[in-house]
Amino acid sequence: MCGRYATTTDSGRLAVELDAIDETDTGTDARSGGFTNYNVAPTTQVLTVVERHEHGNNEDDPQLRIRRMRWGLIPVWTKTAEPGVPVKGKPLFNARADKAATTASFRDAVKYRRCLVPMDGWYEWVVEPDALGGAKGKVAKHPFYMSAADGSTLYMAGLWSVWRDRSLEQSRPLLSCTILTTDAVGDLTRIHDRMPLPMPRQHWDAWLDPDHPAPATLLETPSADVVSGIVARPVPDLVNSVRNNGPELLAEVSGGSADAEQTGQISLL
Template sequence: MCGRYIITDTAADLAAMFDVEHEGVNLPEPSWNIKPTEQIPIVLESAKQEPTVRRLEAARWSLIPSFASDMTSTFATFNARSESAAEKPTFKKSVESRRALIPATGYYEWHTEGAKKTPYFVHSDDGLPLAFAGLYSWWRNPAVADDDPSRWVLSATILTADAQGPLATIHDRIPVALPDDAWDQWLDPHTIGNQGFVDAAVGASRALAETLRFYEVAPLVGNGAELIEPLHGDSD
């Protein structure tokens, strides 16, 4: 799973990295301790514009399906299991045409042994940002007036898959990190996504996942660069 992550790049850095043509408003600042329901930067393309325009937008991290009556949910929606996302009512429409990339410098994972939970920081071997495969949704808040710009809420989730290799020693799930040659197809809203499409994306992510490195960090308190300092003075 992915329940905390970091992004240390600015909006301008991300716009250049992902060839973004339009930057949205109120984009979040870099953070070393992003939690579910907080605002995160996502990259998306919309079929409502022709030709499509690649955008960098701020989204709530925990997807709200368009049919929801309010923001609350009986289950967590900050992650979506890749194996079943295309079948779940919460995520199905997003799999079809509302897919996003979620930039991340790295993420935290906890290894549990009995009652003890040990945090690790997972990152790319070259220090470059990752692009998690995500889904997004627009939700109309019925409690907000029609003329209020905040009536439309953009939200997103991160796809996860079974962990393999060394990462499986700390947790059985990992976020799906896509290589850059898979970004365009994942974002293309004209490509109708289904379970096979998601499975192919997971397959494309496997080689990149094998290059990820991790090391133990101190318990997460606060929000600063010190959170990713290796606990034992070294890292993989």
């Protein structure tokens, strides 16, 4: 799964790098997902990349657009809690790539509302027996950070939705997204059995195409080659709390217990 990640890009720079249209409000603060955020958590506003036609004109060529969305997809059929506010439900911040096309919450988005979620890297936790002799059955969780070895931005496959309060004549649309996950491959299996689904650049046209469903092959578990440039390293427990948010979350630390190191679970470098 992917429940936390880090990003240091902003919408303007991303738009220039991708030759995309920036449709975000650049005046928002860091917690809204526009700027540096070392501890992005579900329900945060995050940056996404979509490809869409100009509104009301499906005859023009679609263009890449940078949009801000709530991380945690809200299905279009979600009921209203109060005017303009959807009922709170299970936070759909991840979707299994192998089941999304047949899951009610995601199947419509799989067809025509696919996106990319840019990130510097994501966090996962290695779980092992508590080495400090705590209560029987107690476990210790060691956070790890996965990122590109060359420091480049990672683009993960996502889905998005537009929710409106149908009881209001002029309901402001609420954009939300989820990150697709798949079986971990390669060395990443030492950290967790799941990982976000990377979307290589050569597949962007097919994945983001607003007029046609994506090839089913793009939802399959990728080969180990796709993640060969991703490295994992232990990071401080500071990341365990969403209140902590700074570059110190990415500081390298020694890798866990001796038993874990011997089994190859901890140090991948």
